[in-house]
Amino acid sequence: MNNFQKMANSALDELSNVFAKMNDKDIRPLLDSIEKxxxxxLLGAGREGLSTRxxxxxxMHLGKEAHWLWDDTTPAVSPGDLFICACGSADVSHENVICDNAKQAGANLLLITPSSEGYLLSIADIVIKVPAMAYKAVYHxxxxxxxxxxMMGNQFEQALLIFFDVIVMMLKDEMDLTNEDMEARHRNVE
Structure with missing residues (x-):
């Protein structure tokens, strides 16, 4: 086996092991919160932010009104909105401030993290654990x-992308949508 295949297999095996530690019960609060x-x-920073975006x-393709926090067209957060933050360490200063502000505006804060400690764990209404290694995360x-x-949180960042895609597949089925329903919402002017 060449070096590329060896490293690729190692990364894929790690991701398989991350998802093997999760089940429907672990993610049900996320599904229910999104459906309601x-x-x-949505908020995330760095590579975690790319997956979250x-x-x-x-x-949006599922028909939900969804806003990426950093877009210029993002409206004000209101009571009852769902605010999802993906944060590996559960403690990044600017995300802490933004999540505090969202809570003060009346949003329900749902945190996705692997960390066992961090400021955001103390203020989140719902915590979804993705058992991958993240940069600066603390594990008990x-x-x-x-x-x-x-290196540097790759495993969590990769897991997030796949995790979110699996969540979308589950939501599509639970919301009784088809691929065609989702494709009809895809940008059509490119």
Whole structure:
């Protein structure tokens, strides 16, 4: 086996092990919150943010009113809105401030993280754990994560992208939508 295949297989095995530690019960609060929400706001920073922004797009394709926080057209957060933050360490200063502001505006804060400690855990209404290794995350037990040979949070960032796509597939089925329903909402002027 060449070096590329060896490293690729290692990364894929790690991701398989991350998802093997999760089940329907772990993610049910996320599914229910999204299905009930009239408006959803999403936040993530860096590479976690790239995965989360992709999720915002797919929520729109599902027919949800979804807003990526950093877009210039994002409206004001209101009471009852769902505010989803993906944060590996659960403690990034600007995300802490933004999530505090969202809570003060009346949003329900849903945090997606692998971390066992961090400011955002103390203010989140719902926490969804993705048991991957993230940059600067704190773990209380080796059962809380899958060991990695990758650097600087790669495993969590990769897991987020796949995690969000699986959530969208589940929501599509639960909302009784078809691929064609979603494709009809895709941007059509490109």
């Amino acid at each position: 929400a009239d408006r959803i706001f 992709e999720f915002a797009m797919r929520l 037990s080796e059962d809380d994560y899958v060991p990695t040979n990758q």
